[in-house]
Amino acid sequence: MTVLPFFLPNLGCPGRCVFCDQGLSGASALADPAQAEGFFRSAISALAPAQKEGGVELAFFGGSFTGLPLATQQELLAQAGRLLDEGLAQSLRVSTHPGLLDPAALDLLVRGRVTTVELGIQSTDDAVLARCGRGHSRAQALEACGRVRLAGLNLGVQLMPGLPGADAASDLQSARDLAALAPQEFRLYPCLVLKGTPLEGLWAAGTYQPLSVEEAVTRCAAALEVLLACGAHPLRLGLLDQPALALSVVAGPAHPALGELVWSHHLAARLADFLTGHALEIRTLRLQRALASLFLGHRRRGLELLGRLSGRTLDLELADFAAPVPDAPGWTAIPGAFAFRQEGPSILVARAVPIRTPTAREGVCP
Numbered sequence: 001m002t003v004l005p006f007f008l009p010n011l012g013c014p015g016r017c018v019f020c021d022q023g024l025s026g027a028s029a030l031a032d033p034a035q036a037e038g039f040f041r042s043a044i045s046a047l048a049p050a051q052k053e054g055g056v057e058l059a060f061f062g063g064s065f066t067g068l069p070l071a072t073q074q075e076l077l078a079q080a081g082r083l084l085d086e087g088l089a090q091s092l093r094v095s096t097h098p099g100l101l102d103p104a105a106l107d108l109l110v111r112g113r114v115t116t117v118e119l120g121i122q123s124t125d126d127a128v129l130a131r132c133g134r135g136h137s138r139a140q141a142l143e144a145c146g147r148v149r150l151a152g153l154n155l156g157v158q159l160m161p162g163l164p165g166a167d168a169a170s171d172l173q174s175a176r177d178l179a180a181l182a183p184q185e186f187r188l189y190p191c192l193v194l195k196g197t198p199l200e201g202l203w204a205a206g207t208y209q210p211l212s213v214e215e216a217v218t219r220c221a222a223a224l225e226v227l228l229a230c231g232a233h234p235l236r237l238g239l240l241d242q243p244a245l246a247l248s249v250v251a252g253p254a255h256p257a258l259g260e261l262v263w264s265h266h267l268a269a270r271l272a273d274f275l276t277g278h279a280l281e282i283r284t285l286r287l288q289r290a291l292a293s294l295f296l297g298h299r300r301r302g303l304e305l306l307g308r309l310s311g312r313t314l315d316l317e318l319a320d321f322a323a324p325v326p327d328a329p330g331w332t333a334i335p336g337a338f339a340f341r342q343e344g345p346s347i348l349v350a351r352a353v354p355i356r357t358p359t360a361r362e363g364v365c366p
């Protein structure tokens with residue numbers, strides 16, 4: 001599925017979240033809802049045939065869709081509806097704020113043939129939400145998620161580990177709260193301090209300390225595990241590495257391959273679980289060569305972490321073997337993207353399901 005995002009930076013938002021830089025770049029001046037249909041038509045005509053064959057999804061991102069004036073929402077849904085009617089697109093998603101999704105707002109989305117609603121939850125800790133100026137409570141967030149599920153729409157959620165007032169326990173609890181509502185999709189964006197935001201002032205005053213990259217990876221990996229276990233699909237881990245973002249970040253866990261670090265951590269932790277419980281005879285890790293960069297990364301990170309977590313030192317072999325099909329005999333799936341099997345004194349590790357790589361800037365509330 002190719003997602004075509006039309007950005008509505010900050011439009012419809014009930015306030016200004018302390019970490020948010022939507023609109024600071026001047027992009028809001030470009031967000032004219034009247035141009036959405038023309039934008040989508042040109043973007044669709046520029047797609048390669050193979051991209052169209054996989055299906056096209058239209059998306060309204062970057063603001064709070066259900067906070068827009070009713071006439072604007074209707075107009076945007078009508079524009080998207082024409083493309084759905086013509087068969088140029090197959091589905092429609094919107095992102096919005098959990099405090100702006102009462103039954104009437106949701107009903108409009110259902111009637112407008114929205115298939116997926118992404119909610120920027122960020123945290124389910126009331127103290128964190130208040131400190132961040134989110135303008136919604138934990139109860140509202142959970143209620144909005146439940147409402148989307150009850151309406152039969154796909155639910156996507158976004159969490160932001162490392163917000164002011166959050167700690168590892170509250171970030172993990174946020175993931176658990178959302179997992180209990182069985183979202184279909186999720187995004188994890190560790191909090192960054194961006195230029196010109198209120199958070200920059202807090203950071204400069206010493207009242208906010210962002211996560212290190214290592215902390216962000218650990219917290220995201222913990223949330224990833226919980227959300228994968230409920231069957232949710234990870235849409236994105238960490239913001240896309242873009243020149244504009246790099247210029248905007250003044251502090252925090254910005255890393256060009258944060259997603260890979262999180263996957264590597266996840267894989268090492270799951271393998272360590274297996275090694276700790278079983279198979280003392282295993283001495284070698286036979287890693288599918290295609291996984292080497294992701295798992296080992298810089299300074300053999302995944303192998304080092306696996307050793308630390310399991311208390312075992314394994315020899316490493318890179319090997320070429322086919323990825324197992326889902327449920328292949330002898331293989332144990334690791335939720336997300338991997339599988340392993342024991343073969344004598346070796347443990348074979350392979351990628352089992354491709355990790356989705358977005359082709360466009362995506363996000364609910366960066």
Ligand code: SF4
Pocket residue numbers: 009010013014015016017020021022062063064097120364365366
């Ligand atoms: S984080 Fe989301 S809800 Fe908050 S101001 Fe930014 S776009 Fe609006």
